[in-house]
Amino acid sequence: MALHAASKTSMLLGVCVPSLKRGASKFKIKRLELDMNLNMYFPKQEYVYAHDPSNLCKTGDIVLIELLPKKLTQLITHEVKEVLYPMGDMTCPLTNKKMTGIKYRDHIAAVNKVYGERPNAYNYEKAPPRGWQEDKKDFSHRETYIKYHEDGTEQPYGV
Amino acid sequence: MEKLFLPPVDKRLLGLLVRNYAFKSDLKIKWVRPEKIPSIKPEKSGDLSQMPSIDKSQYLLEFRRSKELETANDLVKKLFTLEFNPQKCTQKTYIKDQTDKVKSHQLDTESQEVRLARWTSQIRAWQEIMERFPRNKVLKVCLKELIEKRKKHLKLLRKEDYKKFEWLLEQLDVVFKPHPPKYHWITRKESLTKLTDKYCENLKQDRLDALRMKFEDEQPAFLEEKIRTLEFIQKEQESCGAEVTVTREEIDAIKKQLEELKAKRVVTEDY
Structure with missing residues (x-):
């Protein structure tokens, strides 16, 4: 069916x-x-x-x-x-803690503390919300295309 | 059977009715084929800055903390500077400077941000070498593969941690553009079709905008006429003793709309 x-x-x-x-x-x-012929x-x-x-x-x-x-x-x-x-901002469903990949952010912070934190290292608390690089350095919010015409204008989504 | 005995059609008329393979557009669209940019060039790889010139009077990384070097004579000191050592040592210094900017802790060598910073500085160093020796095929292949690897890992980082991805783009001064949905050859015919579609879209939009402007220009005169007509109808209905269908509120609402429209026009003209 x-x-x-x-x-x-x-x-x-x-x-x-x-x-x-x-x-x-x-x-x-x-x-x-369901494919009825293959039953798969x-x-x-x-x-x-x-x-x-x-x-x-x-x-x-x-x-x-x-x-x-x-x-x-x-x-x-x-x-x-x-x-x-939301993409790239995962929360563990069991513990409700924020994650990066397969690691908890708390664990990463604890490891950094043991080895010695650096002042210019990435800080989650100071980070602005997603989207501040849109159309500046990050062009992934739109589909790109292969450049097919040279008209002298800038084509930010042309590859 | 009737189809077989159709009357002969004038060839010129047929040419007007049927678009055969030789049909050509009358539009004066000039297509310019984009120049191919090699994948190793910074314009294509997304690197916005190049490898800066490094102070060659610095000591080698391994001997920076050496106490013996401090007491050595000037000739020995010179031998341990970047100036009297291979280019590889300068590259190493540059890579270390770049990775130090994004390190998350003192001993960090394998986190995503450090690896991406290391690859980025290596790419920039190699791009500079490729400018000088464009026939170095082995390096060209290595560079292309490293650029692709960096792009793949940026893509993965974007999925795992978007905020860090954006921070890293800013730190490394790199542009990220995802792959297009499909890779294909660029042909004249396909490009002209796309350009014609674009031309038609623009034409349609321009005409719609012009029509909108025209209607907006006519709007105040129309509203004034509407007020006059409604007032006349109201008066006539009252004088004839018929049921009054036009209310005062209705006329006031139109007057208010007219005032708003005029005020809006004054503001736009001032600008």
């Missing part, structure tokens, strides 16, 4: 992907679909747009989205409910 299409399910978990739409974010939704599940990806007027979601975040009772536009069918896991 095939699953319902992602666009018909009331609540979904999606990964935010780069998009040019204003006031809305694009989400990649991965679901498993295969991943299937679908893309949906969700209403996000305050730009809560950033590229890579895992977000809970809800189906709107009525479509806002032809594209926007969902609404952002909650940002569950």
Whole structure:
């Protein structure tokens, strides 16, 4: 039995992907679909747009989205409910402690203290929120393309 | 059978109706093929600064704390400076300076930030050598692979710790651009198609903007006319003793809208 299409399910978990739409974010939704002939599940990806007027979601975040009772536009069918896991700012679900990769930030700080802290080392408390390098040195919030035309203007997203 | 016996069509007319393979656009779009930038160049690798010139009168790293060197004569001292040693020693000094900037503790040699700083300074040192010896193929390959490795690890750091990733970009003066979704050859036809699409989009937007401007210009005159008409209708209905459908609030709301519009125009003209 095939699953319902992602666009018909009331609540979904999606990964935010780069998009040019204003006031809305694009989400990649991965679901498993049963192949009746092989009796095996295969991943299937679908893309949906969700209403996000305050730009809560950033590229890579895992977000809970809800189906709107009525479509806002032809594209926007969902609404952002909650940002569950912001990318690059993980919290351990068991201890509620902040993590970096597979290590707790407390442990890293304790190790640094033992070996001798440096004044110019990276400090989590002083760090500004994500996005302060957007369009300056970090161009990952938009999709890049291969440069196909030289018109004399600067093309920050051209590779 | 009827299709077989169609009347002969004028060839010139057919040319107007059908777009065959020789169809060419009349738009005067000039396509300029972007020049290929080698992957080892700083423009492509994302390095915004180059290796700075290093003070060559410094001692070698290993002998900086030596007490014997302090008491040695000037000739011996000179032999232990960067000036009288291979370029490799200068590179080592540069790498150490760069890694010291981002170290998280005194003995830190293997954290992500230190490794990325080490690779970045190595890349910049090699880029400078490649400028002088462009035929050094072995170094070219090593440099390309190191640039790719750095990009991969920046990508991983971005996923693990976004704030540190941004801080490191600022510290190392490096630009991060993700890979495009698909790598493909750049062709004239495809590029012209994209440029034509862009031209059409701009044309459409310009016309929409012009229409919007035109309507906005007509708005005050239309509102004044609307107020006059509504007041006339109201008066006529009152004089004829019919049911009054136009209320005073409705007219006041339109007057307010007109005043706001005029005030907005005065502000924009001042600017």
